[in-house]
Amino acid sequence: MKLYSDPFAPNPRRVLWLMAEKGIDDIQVVRTETMKAEHRAPAYLAKAGLPLVPALELDDGTVISESIAICRYLESLHPEPNLFGRDPLETAVIEMWTRRAELLFATPLMLAVRNSLPALATLGPQSPERAASEGRIIETYLPLFERRLGDSPFLGADRLTMADIVAAASVGFGRLIRFEFPGDCPNLRRWWDVMRERPGAKSGR
């Protein structure tokens, strides 16, 4: 299998992080840099269907895009450690927190960077208003994650799951606009201190 990945983009990092947690080392990582428009090359578009990374190419030629779909598929091949849930209810709670992590933190943070970092202007138009509105989403919902991490060591369950990976995989990208968890979020800061030491935190660069 081949994973088309950009070492600087946040979504492929979710897959690389999962691979590191599961010790998956038999997937060839093919560097596909968005800043060099490699995700818009005709050969890539013919495979992936969309100018987006990551994409996973199976040995039979099937290509799966969308980081979470790729991650769930890899979990089916490498079940341990379990990151998506061991029974229907646990799976539902983990998916709820994975989507909250994505929609209320990771994606807004990515869009805030995308719309404000001068170096990314080459990728398309930027909007300071949009960057600010995404920043307000993060600010609004950080207390939700802070409360959750007061009740649970990790976001989705009492162990690391996909929800933590989705949130943590975007923090490095957020650093480009100096994002950090604020001082009044001690639980998030403790969680991040744990996450930044995981093997996945260092993967794929």
Add this chain to the structure above:
Amino acid sequence: MKLYSDPFAPNPRRVLWLMAEKGIDDIQVVRTETMKAEHRAPAYLAKAGLPLVPALELDDGTVISESIAICRYLESLHPEPNLFGRDPLETAVIEMWTRRAELLFATPLMLAVRNSLPALATLGPQSPERAASEGRIIETYLPLFERRLGDSPFLGADRLTMADIVAAASVGFGRLIRFEFPGDCPNLRRWWDVMRERPGAKSGR
């Protein structure tokens, strides 16, 4: 179990649609209208954690929010007809198309309505620029869905799946700003003619 749902909001419709496809009739639907701020009532917030519908309350008091997490949980209780995939690869392809339907069509359409329909100004600030930018996302990616529906009768597989429900459940809301599939998208129009006759299309009003 109880489903907190707003008959006018697009995301709860995904759950109602799935319930109709599976013939699930033992869940009490509790009307929770966002236009009346019922999703911000303290009792609801204490349950759901966030001012968002839908939310599913289990008999043991556990509350799951996020429509797709709720739908996958309900599939575990009512496996037929299968909407999420029968094996890991089919599940991955369906999840890829479900996310494309959500991120490249349903959510942009919802945000276009939210940011432009005068009646929704009571829900919070609106931005014509944001509505236009969401409209451009829909326009950019409709050809992707049109091509897919040239190769396959449904979005996720050769039968109706969650991907179709996510896309179709938002069309009615889009009608509020007169959205319809354009004439140069015959496959999408054929697909919508099939979807609008499904039991789920009439559910929950």
